[in-house]
Amino acid sequence: MKQSLLFTKTSKDTPKDEVSKNAILLMRAGFVHKEMAGVYSYLPLGHRVIQNIKKIVAEEMEAIGSVELLMSSLQEKVVWEKTNRWDDEQVDIWFKSKLQNGTEIGFGWSHEEPITAMVAKHLSSYKDLPILVHQFQNKLRNEVRAKSGVMRGREFIMKDMYSYAANEKDHMDFYEAATQAYTKVFTRLGLGDITYVTSASGGVFTNKFSHEFQTLCEAGEDTIYVHDSKKLAINEEVFTDETLSALGEVRESFNPRTAAEVGNIFTFGTDKTEVFGARFKNTDGVEEYAYLGSYGIGISRVMGVIAEVCSDDKGIIWPESVAPFQVHILSLGSDTEATELYTEMKKAGIDVLFDDRDIGAGSKLADADLIGIPYRVIVSKKAFDAGGYEVKKRIDSQSHVLNKDTLMSILISKKYD
Amino acid sequence: MKQSLLFTKTSKDTPKDEVSKNAILLMRAGFVHKEMAGVYSYLPLGHRVIQNIKKIVAEEMEAIGSVELLMSSLQEKVVWEKTNRWDDEQVDIWFKSKLQNGTEIGFGWSHEEPITAMVAKHLSSYKDLPILVHQFQNKLRNEVRAKSGVMRGREFIMKDMYSYAANEKDHMDFYEAATQAYTKVFTRLGLGDITYVTSASGGVFTNKFSHEFQTLCEAGEDTIYVHDSKKLAINEEVFTDETLSALGEVRESFNPRTAAEVGNIFTFGTDKTEVFGARFKNTDGVEEYAYLGSYGIGISRVMGVIAEVCSDDKGIIWPESVAPFQVHILSLGSDTEATELYTEMKKAGIDVLFDDRDIGAGSKLADADLIGIPYRVIVSKKAFDAGGYEVKKRIDSQSHVLNKDTLMSILISKKYD
Numbered sequence: 001m002k003q004s005l006l007f008t009k010t011s012k013d014t015p016k017d018e019v020s021k022n023a024i025l026l027m028r029a030g031f032v033h034k035e036m037a038g039v040y041s042y043l044p045l046g047h048r049v050i051q052n053i054k055k056i057v058a059e060e061m062e063a064i065g066s067v068e069l070l071m072s073s074l075q076e077k078v079v080w081e082k083t084n085r086w087d088d089e090q091v092d093i094w095f096k097s098k099l100q101n102g103t104e105i106g107f108g109w110s111h112e113e114p115i116t117a118m119v120a121k122h123l124s125s126y127k128d129l130p131i132l133v134h135q136f137q138n139k140l141r142n143e144v145r146a147k148s149g150v151m152r153g154r155e156f157i158m159k160d161m162y163s164y165a166a167n168e169k170d171h172m173d174f175y176e177a178a179t180q181a182y183t184k185v186f187t188r189l190g191l192g193d194i195t196y197v198t199s200a201s202g203g204v205f206t207n208k209f210s211h212e213f214q215t216l217c218e219a220g221e222d223t224i225y226v227h228d229s230k231k232l233a234i235n236e237e238v239f240t241d242e243t244l245s246a247l248g249e250v251r252e253s254f255n256p257r258t259a260a261e262v263g264n265i266f267t268f269g270t271d272k273t274e275v276f277g278a279r280f281k282n283t284d285g286v287e288e289y290a291y292l293g294s295y296g297i298g299i300s301r302v303m304g305v306i307a308e309v310c311s312d313d314k315g316i317i318w319p320e321s322v323a324p325f326q327v328h329i330l331s332l333g334s335d336t337e338a339t340e341l342y343t344e345m346k347k348a349g350i351d352v353l354f355d356d357r358d359i360g361a362g363s364k365l366a367d368a369d370l371i372g373i374p375y376r377v378i379v380s381k382k383a384f385d386a387g388g389y390e391v392k393k394r395i396d397s398q399s400h401v402l403n404k405d406t407l408m409s410i411l412i413s414k415k416y417d
Numbered sequence: 418m419k420q421s422l423l424f425t426k427t428s429k430d431t432p433k434d435e436v437s438k439n440a441i442l443l444m445r446a447g448f449v450h451k452e453m454a455g456v457y458s459y460l461p462l463g464h465r466v467i468q469n470i471k472k473i474v475a476e477e478m479e480a481i482g483s484v485e486l487l488m489s490s491l492q493e494k495v496v497w498e499k500t501n502r503w504d505d506e507q508v509d510i511w512f513k514s515k516l517q518n519g520t521e522i523g524f525g526w527s528h529e530e531p532i533t534a535m536v537a538k539h540l541s542s543y544k545d546l547p548i549l550v551h552q553f554q555n556k557l558r559n560e561v562r563a564k565s566g567v568m569r570g571r572e573f574i575m576k577d578m579y580s581y582a583a584n585e586k587d588h589m590d591f592y593e594a595a596t597q598a599y600t601k602v603f604t605r606l607g608l609g610d611i612t613y614v615t616s617a618s619g620g621v622f623t624n625k626f627s628h629e630f631q632t633l634c635e636a637g638e639d640t641i642y643v644h645d646s647k648k649l650a651i652n653e654e655v656f657t658d659e660t661l662s663a664l665g666e667v668r669e670s671f672n673p674r675t676a677a678e679v680g681n682i683f684t685f686g687t688d689k690t691e692v693f694g695a696r697f698k699n700t701d702g703v704e705e706y707a708y709l710g711s712y713g714i715g716i717s718r719v720m721g722v723i724a725e726v727c728s729d730d731k732g733i734i735w736p737e738s739v740a741p742f743q744v745h746i747l748s749l750g751s752d753t754e755a756t757e758l759y760t761e762m763k764k765a766g767i768d769v770l771f772d773d774r775d776i777g778a779g780s781k782l783a784d785a786d787l788i789g790i791p792y793r794v795i796v797s798k799k800a801f802d803a804g805g806y807e808v809k810k811r812i813d814s815q816s817h818v819l820n821k822d823t824l825m826s827i828l829i830s831k832k833y834d
Contacts, residue, residue: 042487
């Protein structure tokens with residue numbers, strides 16, 4: 001894409017009223033626009049990052065057999081009253097409004113209840129199970145404070161997945177498959193090394209346990225206890241003698257670290273399916289309730305966490321898997337040659353942003369660092385005289401002059417080092 | 418996909434409390450789930466149709482240079498007060514709520530105001546123009562009545578596009594390009610023959626005209642006057658002597674027809690950009706306001722219109738371009754052979770649904786007609802004995818027995834008659 005089509009501008013100034021590093025970087029680089037505290041619109045660059053994150057998550061959920069659907073945002077009061085979660089005393093982040101006839105409605109902050117009510121209507125036999133579905137949904141949560149940028153917004157994009165199983169064994173198989181799939185997701189997102197599966201509640205011996213995926217991040221809201229030599233971590237709430245003894249570990253092996261929750265997996269057992277009548281006849285014709293598991297990944301939160309942990313004082317450093325573009329071509333006074341290279345890369349199927357703007361070299365270089373596309377390619381007379389194009393990875397400090405064939409083959413094969 | 422993974426069930430019964438044909442068909446076939454009046458969730462089959470419609474629309478918008486973004490659903494009161502559209506007397510379909518600190522907020526029923534406020538912050542020079550952006554957004558509208566199924570919901574998916582141009586000529590070029598792009602969209606959606614571009618307001622001589630794309634459909638809410646021999650139609654509101662004389666036509670050449678608005682294009686001139694200060698310095702350094710155009714397509718409405726007009730008494734007949742799958746394999750007692758064919762088709766990249774359920778032949782055939790996938794392939798001993806597979810297009814009444822090579826080459830080339 002030509003950068004002139006983007007319309008968004010970068011900014012050197014820290015946006016006023018914004019305290020979070022991720023939002024400051026994403027706003028300055030033109031990835032998001034702040035509508036109000038905790039509410040951000042995704043500008044073209046940000047939208048591309050979100051789409052890339054969603055694609056990775058979708059692929060891994062589909063790989064374990066999940067099917068995509070999309071639930072409504074508007075929700076019925078009666079559905080949530082059944083689990084006592086309509087009450088503002090129980091759930092303090094509802095946005096509610098009224099239909100013109102006075103009927104109260106809620107805006108979806110979660111979908112466990114409506115999706116279970118819906119599944120109940122389609123479930124009758126053991127043959128209908130297992131069911132595994134996911135969606136990418138805009139959640140609305142009336143948070144009291146919203147100071148973490150896109151990491152905790154009043155409106156955010158979430159992937160939520162739900163499993164319904166006929167028995168505890170199948171249920172645990174899903175739980176394990178989801179854990180593996182999540183691990184793959186965070187590895188592909190470039191966060192594998194700093195993301196831990198943590199025991200979050202209930203311990204390992206109860207029926208209603210849950211786990212979180214926590215990414216080490218100074219802007220996170222959680223404290224986890226990390227065993228540095230093993231890839232092991234425990235949430236603060238369950239960092240107890242009981243948990244440690246169950247794991248055969250001692251308190252001294254763990255260090256507290258600040259982390260952000262990027263994913264979570266819950267088991268609800270049959271609690272909610274009993275409420276909504278999500279039951280089926282087993283092979284003996286006897287009615288049983290399905291086991292429900294719930295699995296979330298904060299899509300827009302992941303974008304924020306990446307901006308926090310993959311950045312330096314010049315700007316963002318996107319992992320290749322989620323970067324809005326793979327290559328950023330900068331023409332420094334060599335527009336014809338740059339346009340040629342851009343056209344050739346597009347033909348080769350390379351995702352490329354071409355800074356074709358009529359502005360100074362310093363601004364182009366600073367913008368490229370701020371926006372953070374993995375490969376920067378400078379087209380200039382100086383580089384030509386040195387034998388080609390000046391290529392630098394955003395993550396490296398050193399640039400190299402490469403001829404066109406070498407450059408193209410590196411970008412197509414993604415083998416550069 | 419194996420049909421056993423779908424979890425949704427078809428139903429022979431008309432859902433109670435549902436009066437619209439599109440919703441009845443889509444609910445019975447398992448494409449949507451009704452959450453409440455005017456609010457539908459998209460089940461896996463319905464979600465696939467929506468994704469296919471979005472893909473076609475996205476491709477045609479990108480072809481005229483538009484860039485995708487995603488605005489928030491939560492909107493600020495102050496933005497809408499500027500154009501006097503926060504007032505419930507002016508806009509009677511707002512859903513509103515409050516932040517915990519008491520600040521009123523609205524849920525996006527449209528985005529002309531917020532997007533213009535946002536663009537204003539990025540616009541300073543004529544070099545920044547033109548700007549053309551679009552999004553696929555969940556709109557929320559507090560409709561008094563919601564009796565048209567997914568054709569007029571309280572929550573629905575819309576593609577909205579916005580153009581900002583430096584002068585009236587560029588503005589009109591966008592308007593014309595959008596008209597052409599929309600025509601291509603409706604042709605690709607299989608609705609080309611029954612969709613008309615209608616002059617909707619303002620006539621041809623004013624600055625603030627608009628056009629609609631109206632698809633002939635008994636369930637539509639509009640009346641248009643159609644010139645049967647020319648591809649020409651006029652909305653009821655502007656079917657006046659003045660309009661007719663401007664077009665050089667006479668009243669008698671037109672017949673009233675019921676139609677559904679599937680798209681619309683507006684020009685706002687500089688009305689809104691003046692309010693939000695979306696201005697730029699022209700080549701002489703003089704400040705001017707940008708011209709705004711707004712272009713909508715009701716994505717979920719299109720799904721409803723297709724269900725209305727592309728269906729018979731047995732169910733839906735999806736056009737190939739939007740069908741949830743291209744091929745529906747039904748095994749009638751030949752599961753091994755059917756599984757083989759399914760695997761082969763998947764390898765060949767054919768989008769195929771395989772009815773692997775353990776139910777009777779009559780139910781499978783009735784479900785296939787109700788769901789409405791373009792090609793039905795029956796795998797049975799009877800068909801084998803006759804030389805292969807029994808293939809029928811959903812739109813045809815006659816089936817043919819084809820051998821595997823012929824079948825595969827037809828499906829891959831999509832040349833079957």
